[in-house]
Amino acid sequence: MNLCKVLVSKSDKILITFEVTEEWLSFIGTDEKCGNVRLRSIPNFVPSEQVRASDMVGFLEAVWTKMEAPFEKLLNELELPPTLIIADTHLFWANEQVDYIPGVSSTRLLDLPDFNGGIYPLILKQILGCVSSVRKxxxxxxxxxxxxxxxxxxxxxxxxxxxxxxxxxxxPYLNLIPCDRAYCLQWLDRQPCNSALYVSMGSFLSVSSAQMEEITAGLRGSGVRFLLVAREGISDGCGDKGLVVPWCDQLRVLCHGSIGGFWSHCGWNSVREGVFAGTPFLTFPLLADQNLNSKLIVEDWKIGWRMKQHGSVTTRDHISDLAKTLMDSESDDEVQRMRRRARELREKCLKATxxxxxxxxxxxxxxxxxxxxxxxxx
Incomplete structure (x- = not known):
């Protein structure tokens, strides 16, 4: 706070928003006058200050996993977008932008491939060796x-x-490949145009059983039609508007007229196929390059939204809300703009190929x- 006061004393053109939790705002009080420093609060997502010393692990985990969403919400509610963010180094997600990689737009470090832990350092070593050999x-x-x-x-x-x-x-030669009209395509034939959300986590990685439960519950609760590819069995079914299959011809499904959205783990093959099909995305990156691909979809191309995690899982309520908003036939202007940009990228793909x-x-x-x-x- 003292630093903020010094900064605003240097110029009357500086306006600082100081973010605290609701609990800390109650400690500080709202009647303190700091000129061009104003206090704004976010919900109490961390253990109370009264007991924090007894749960430091829980406090740090909350800061690392639960603070980003309310912080971004606060940013979106400000009258003017901030030109600078000052944050504690523990808030690794807040302001670490990499803008010096040739050919790559400004990117958060959090979105760059993560190869920490387990076998991933060895994988990273092999990848670096492969990339280095390209020059040969x-x-x-x-x-x-x-x-x-x-x-x-x-x-x-x-x-x-x-x-x-x-x-x-x-x-572009999709129509030259024979098709036996699999059951999932027959199901899509019976759905209205642009009405079904296609959901796939790829052919390699899996989400936890708890996350899959949230996904299926969220999809059922959304009321939207959906086609879910899941290698594991879904014990609770998919309701009367969904279909679960263990595998499908993804490109053919994405190009079907009844598909209106693509929930993807953002593997590069899936990203290319979704762009070729002209579908807007709900991105759900799991690891490696998928975060960067998600950033490309959401921030650079602006043809999708990223699913947010609340703790270790993405909740059914969040899933339901995003699915309904994306698939609403009378969706808001942002969704319409997103769909228009997705169609424009499809046209570029068709022209290029x-x-x-x-x-x-x-x-x-x-x-x-x-x-x-x-x-x-x-």
Whole structure:
């Protein structure tokens, strides 16, 4: 507080919002006059100051896991967006932005891949070795399209002295692949246009049983139609508006006319397929690059919302509220803008992967280069 007073004494153009818990506001009192320093409170998410010494572990866990959501809510309620955040170093989520990675927009450290604990340091070591060996290659095929990640691709071209081709998702030939109209597609055929939420956590990782219980309860409680891919059995069923399957042809499902949203763990394959299908996202990243992919969807492309955790799980009430808002046929302006941007990205994908598009041109250029160097390669 003394630091704040010193700062505002330097200029009458400085306005400081000092955030405290409701309990601390009751200690400090609201009648203290600090000029351009104003007090704002957030709910008491941490153990009471009266007993904090007996539960320091619980206090720190609450600060690390429960404070971010009410803090962001307070920021959104301010009359003007802040130009600077001053925070204790324990609040690692508050103001750690990385803006010096070539080709990557300003990103929170929290959203960068986390490889701490268990086997992950070994995985990180292997990944760094793989990335370092890229310089030994002659060509780099980038699994995206130029129109989606031009900054990153341009940065790679400037950094690496090798041929780089953004070949994109090679999926414009979907209709050429035979389809036996699986049961889930037959179910989608019976649903209204843009009415169903597709939910998938990917084919590799799993969420806890407690989290899956919250997910299914939240989806049922939302009242929206949904198609859930879950490898584990769902004991409580899915109500009269949902369908649970152990596997599906994801791209074909996403491109179905009745799909109106995609709840995704944000694996890169799923992100590309969702963008190609033109669906808005509810992001639910689990680890590795998925947080960064979620940030790309939510902050850079602005075609989705991130599901928030409350403690160790995302609650059924939060799931229900977001699902209803996203899938509401008369949704608010923000959702409509999000859907419009998703359609615009789909058009970019279709153009890039279509005839004379950037992806097709890059593939042709790659083949021409290979054949010029070694005519019998194919």
């Amino acid at each position: 290659a002659d060509y780099l095929l980038f699994p995206s399209i130029y129109e989606l990640e031009s900054r990153t691709i341009d940065a790679l071209k400037a950094e690496l002295s090798l041929f780089i081709y953004a070949v994109g998702p090679c999926i 279509g005839r004379h598009g950037s992806s097709e041109t890059n593939i042709s250029s790659f083949l021409d280069n290979i054949l010029q160097c070694n005519p019998i390669a194919f």
